[in-house]
Amino acid sequence: MKTLRFFFSAFFTHAKLLLLASLPALALTAFGLYQLEVTAPGAWVAALGMRALVEFAFLGLCLSLLNLLGFKNKWGLAGALYAYYLATTADFVLLWYFKERFGAKYLDTLQGGDYDFLTDWRIVSYLVLLFLFCVFAVRRFFQAGRRRTAAGQMAGCALVLAAVYLFNPLQGLSKPNDFLTTYLLPPSPVYTLRAVLAPVPQALRVKQLPPATAQTAKKYHVFSARNSGIGKEYTRVIFIATESLSAKYLHRFNPLIPPAASAVYDRLFDVYPATTLHTVTLSTLYGLSVIFSSHPYARLSYENGYPLSFVRVLKEHGFHTAFLRGAHEDYMDENILFHQAGFEEVIGRNFFAKQAAYAPFIDWWGLTDRKLYEYAAEYLARRKNEKTFLTLLTVDTHVPLGRADYLGQEYEEIAAPFYAVPTMPRAYARAGQDLQHFLQLLEQKGLLDDKTLIVWTGDHPSFSNTPTNALFKPYQRVFDRIPFAVLTQTPLQRPLTQDGLASQLDIAPTILDLLHLPQPQGFFGHSLFEQAVPRSIFDVKEDYVVVTTADGLQVIPLNSSKKADQAVLDLIRTFWIED
CATH class of the missing domain: 3.40.720.10 (Alkaline Phosphatase, subunit A)
Structure with missing residues (x-):
């Protein structure tokens, strides 16, 4: 019992700060569900609840790590929180414009653009207010804790994240809500890092279709x-x-x-x-x-x-x-x-x-x-x-x-x-x-x-x-x-x-x-x-593909290991070259 009391007291040491810092991510998730046209009320409740838990635990993990390292500078912590919010803002903007999240694809497109709009007074005002909010949140609610307390908080947050990863209840939602809600779950830095480090897909150049691919192509009315x-x-x-x-x-x-x-x-x-x-x-x-x-x-x-x-x-x-x-x-x-x-x-x-x-x-x-x-x-x-x-x-x-x-x-x-x-x-x-x-x-x-x-x-x-x-x-x-x-x-x-x-x-x-x-x-x-x-639409996103036919819609992760999914993934990687 004493161990449990220590565990929970450590976990909630910075509860107010973590709750406040989690709000932008909840707004991002809500807007993402709207953009992805998720309509089931149960999916909204489940996704927002899980995102609140994940964001709280992720930020708590980061904060406890800083405490373990002896980091106590509030201005530095405010700057780190500000950088995190900018990543969330980038996700928000890309969902607004593209209905997709921030990832490797959009990191590649940042070069060569005209960014004079960043000097617009509205953008400048937003960036200033965002930084002031970070300063307020840290100075008002952050207290440098003992390393023993930080270790307990880190253990608690890590346990929550591991439980969510291993037993994600959102996977029990109806399709495609099960995937679309999970898609918005990872914190922005985690999602972006995962996209950058993902294995590079390989094209399948063929002069003759493998029988399995030919069968899948016939099913979806392609290559004809x-x-x-x-x-x-x-x-x-x-x-x-x-x-x-x-x-x-x-x-x-x-x-x-x-x-x-x-x-x-x-x-x-x-x-x-x-x-x-x-x-x-x-x-x-x-x-x-x-x-x-x-x-x-x-x-x-x-x-x-x-x-x-x-x-x-x-x-x-x-x-x-x-x-x-x-x-x-x-x-x-x-x-x-x-x-x-x-x-x-x-x-x-x-x-x-x-x-x-x-x-x-x-x-x-x-x-x-x-x-x-x-x-x-x-x-x-x-x-x-x-x-x-x-x-x-x-x-x-x-x-x-x-x-x-x-x-x-x-x-x-x-x-x-x-x-x-x-x-x-x-x-x-x-x-x-x-x-x-x-x-x-x-x-x-x-x-x-x-x-x-x-x-x-x-x-x-x-x-x-x-x-x-x-x-x-x-x-x-x-x-x-x-x-x-x-x-x-x-x-x-x-x-x-x-x-x-x-x-x-x-x-x-x-x-x-x-x-x-x-x-x-x-x-x-x-x-x-x-x-x-008959026509089929294959919409390849950052880390999943949406397949739409007259029979309905499928959402397939690009890293799926399911045999049924693999047939579609092989199809979209296939380039059938003339004999």
């Missing part, structure tokens, strides 16, 4: 792309990837968007074959990699030189292939990676900075969209009589608020709330005008003829609605899909599928279908002109 007969010979193919595009910015899908703000986009749906697509990635490199390869495991695609790429197919059939972007061409080594995907040229901000006509229009993430379109029109005019495939990646609609300074370029303003200051809705309204400007330029230069094919979509969606939340209520699932349209001089009369399981995986097969070029046997997707074909 085919042409629909819609195709013809286009010699000028333009693929436009609008940064962070989401259907929620189109009046057609969201009546709260003013009609004038999305008139250009809505007309595409009225005139041309168009649909919306489920996305299977949440950042530019990952989104484009899935689009190029029709393979869901973006990381394995670009880390292995794109074993599959429709761009390479176009190059092999005589197209000159070029990638134009407003941002740095070497961001995340994309100049090297996209060459491997089949692009002969990768042109971006570094190139434009040396051009007198374009250098004055570079700011923030890069060259303005309007000037990028103007260069693209000039580029195509120079190659008017050559087979050319041109990809355009715009930048003015980059989160968090879109471009703030358009460097003297004039736009038709939208007389509605949220459109008078930098916001994402304003950025998309202006991006639509830039798209219209580009189409007019092509027509003026004689480039919008019966040999021209334009495919317009987004690289990935944007989930954050701050500070324009009022425009996106009530939330609808279609808001998180990306628009997709096929533009030709004479609009094609065959419609695109409106299947809710149509996804980014279907873009590569669709483009090759339109050009009547052979489909690589390793594509996961299908042409969007195929109406009745």
Whole structure:
């Protein structure tokens, strides 16, 4: 009994401080459950209760370790708590924007961005208040304890964490709540460290499918792309990837968007074959990699030189292939990676900075969209009589608020709330005008003829609605899909599928279908002109994959050892290369 009294008294030595320090993690978990669309009340109660216990024990373990080491400096402890809160804040922001937590994937994407927003008074105020809160909490509730007490507290916290790890009751929840609630359980530093130290996945390059993989592929209707007969010979193919595009910015899908703000986009749906697509990635490199390869495991695609790429197919059939972007061409080594995907040229901000006509229009993430379109029109005019495939990646609609300074370029303003200051809705309204400007330029230069094919979509969606939340209520699932349209001089009369399981995986097969070029046997997707074909979505996250079919949804950890799960994991790691 004496031992138990000592154990519990040690465990609760800093109870007030630990409870206070645990609050941000509880807010993170609650927001994560909301973003991941967990609706079962029991899952919420269980997840929040377990997260409170885990966070309390984890912070208690860290604090007792500092006590054992004789650390007594309150300013230093406040600084450590502040760093921990910044990690939690990063998780919160990434859940807000991407519906995923902080991990190795997003550590890789931190380079090359524009972080001037950190000087915004609201951000500065938040960081200052956060630090003051840490100082208050430590100075008010921290007391340096004896090493014997600290040892007892460490033992108690370690025992709690071990019990949760070995006997996690959240695993008893219904699927997929069992996984989604557990996914949010680890403290931010633990989750990030685990992601960084996780074994590197290995691609399975095969020329002949193993029988087990072939059976799984048949079950999920992959590796069966085919042409629909819609195709013809286009010699000028333009693929436009609008940064962070989401259907929620189109009046057609969201009546709260003013009609004038999305008139250009809505007309595409009225005139041309168009649909919306489920996305299977949440950042530019990952989104484009899935689009190029029709393979869901973006990381394995670009880390292995794109074993599959429709761009390479176009190059092999005589197209000159070029990638134009407003941002740095070497961001995340994309100049090297996209060459491997089949692009002969990768042109971006570094190139434009040396051009007198374009250098004055570079700011923030890069060259303005309007000037990028103007260069693209000039580029195509120079190659008017050559087979050319041109990809355009715009930048003015980059989160968090879109471009703030358009460097003297004039736009038709939208007389509605949220459109008078930098916001994402304003950025998309202006991006639509830039798209219209580009189409007019092509027509003026004689480039919008019966040999021209334009495919317009987004690289990935944007989930954050701050500070324009009022425009996106009530939330609808279609808001998180990306628009997709096929533009030709004479609009094609065959419609695109409106299947809710149509996804980014279907873009590569669709483009090759339109050009009547052979489909690589390793594509996961299908042409969007195929109406009745069953489709499956494989959304590979940081440490799990979400598989969606007409029969329902599965969530599978990437490190699962279950035989049934392994079949799917082998499938998404497989690159079936032509014989």
